[in-house]
Amino acid sequence: MALGKVLDPTAVRSDDITSPGPDAGPLAGKTVGFRLDEIWRAWDWIAEIWAAEFRAAGAEVKFWRSHQGRTGTEGEKVARELEEFLASIDVAVVGLGNCGSCTGWTIRDALAAAAKGLPTTAVCTEVFDELGHQLAARGGRSGLRIHILPYPLNEKQRHEVEPVAHEYFQGMLQTMGATLSQSKEKVG
């Protein structure tokens, strides 16, 4: 038996932003942008319900639908669309992390929004909670706001998903640092 020194084969990035970024604050008068995904219909239904709440509070709501084609000419088109979408909103809600690669792109798009200084919240289901946080940290922003929805979700019927949207709405406001009233007080 002999002791000796070996070289560490791993590499890590050293930069990290631990701040969650700015609160969304009062939503009245702001444009809230939902990043949807062509795969997850359950996320469409939830976004519709939350959007109605935001509109009732005086916010404008925009939707942009992402998809998995992030390479080649298709990928360039998606990147342009994302850029235009982020330029047109004040608050970003980015989902849905509900599989491995789509959680990856959800987090990556959320990091792009946060890098522009937008109050940004990513949304994942609970199976992909840790993955979302790991990818945010590896993307250099461990403080990224991530709201977690129950799993399974997309396998459910609409009438089963709608109660989930209502149940998790207050938590979403908290994660966003948002208020529905004009008051600057945060929910919760």
Next chain:
Amino acid sequence: MKRGIATQQHTEQKVVNLRDCGEAGCELDWLSSKTVETEIDDVMQFTRFAMQQGWGDGLPLIPPTEARVRAFLGANNRYADEVICHLPPTDADCTVEKIAINAVMAGAPAESMPLIIAALEGMADPDFELFGLNATTAPVIPLTLVNGDIRNKLDIPYQHGCLGGAASMSTAIGRTIRLLVRNVAGQVAGVTSQTTFGSPGRVAGIVFGEWEERSPWAPFAERRAGIKGDAVSVYGTMGTQNIIDTTSQTGPEFLEMIGKSLAYPGANGFSPAMPFAEMMVAINPVWAEIIHRDVPNLEDVQELIWKHASIDANHLTPQHLNQLEAQNRVINGRVFVSVEPKDVLVICCGGTGGLHATGFHSFGSCITQTRAIVPGPEQH
């Protein structure tokens, strides 16, 4: 027949940052990796230690002592701190030094470093979408196809058992790439990778050559990117799918059998989750000769496979079909494994027993990347 458009080219001249220290020569660079004291004579004890550190894959590892790593680097004449690429999701610096450390642990020969570097450069291209590959629930791995004389110099198999089972250095080379994906890119099952089942290929990769001498077609790297000679192509595959045919006698018959065998709704190429996909097919040299005799134009070969690699849209569930229709993926009542025939990638390899082809279904949306292998000066 419909013709595919030209594929993406990577023909720009490669400039390698080789060391140049003048006539006096260089001293080996300082290594910057953290050192850890541990058992280095007993491989099994070191392997247990490495597993505890999260460095290993379960197989025995060779301790990456400074002497071993320096010897590896010394044979390659590259700066240890040269950053080759950034591999997601970690996006940390993948340096020559980190490549050497992982290669030593995997048991790869020093002569394989240029090949490994070329493969990593291809994998790091944003169009390869390694970000998605490393995080996904799918079992996808980057397959590494080797062209050129380097196949023989490095003992890369392209005949019997080339995809696994042939005793060769490709196992250690592939393992090096996989260790780098683990230790530098940061892919860890259950943490940053959500792969539901994984794949045997996630341990030692799939590194093999094209049997250029028996192929009726130009080497893949030349067709794909205009690169003649030593090159690697990386392709995100879901694994290997065997296709047996003991009955066909003509080129069109073999191509029909191959195409129809590739068509099943659960393949990523047919999934609405993926807007497009490539489809790689390995054809054994016996069939390749017959196919070329009967269908001399390779684009016609691609077209025939593509035409048969399709599914009747009415066999899909309504929800599945609705999503595909929204993506304009239904053509004359059928859904195809790739958007265009040009995305059927045909290669020739395998043993002379024939009888089988291999389909490599793609993850989808990761575009095959081809890079020239540029050797260090001592390796010319």
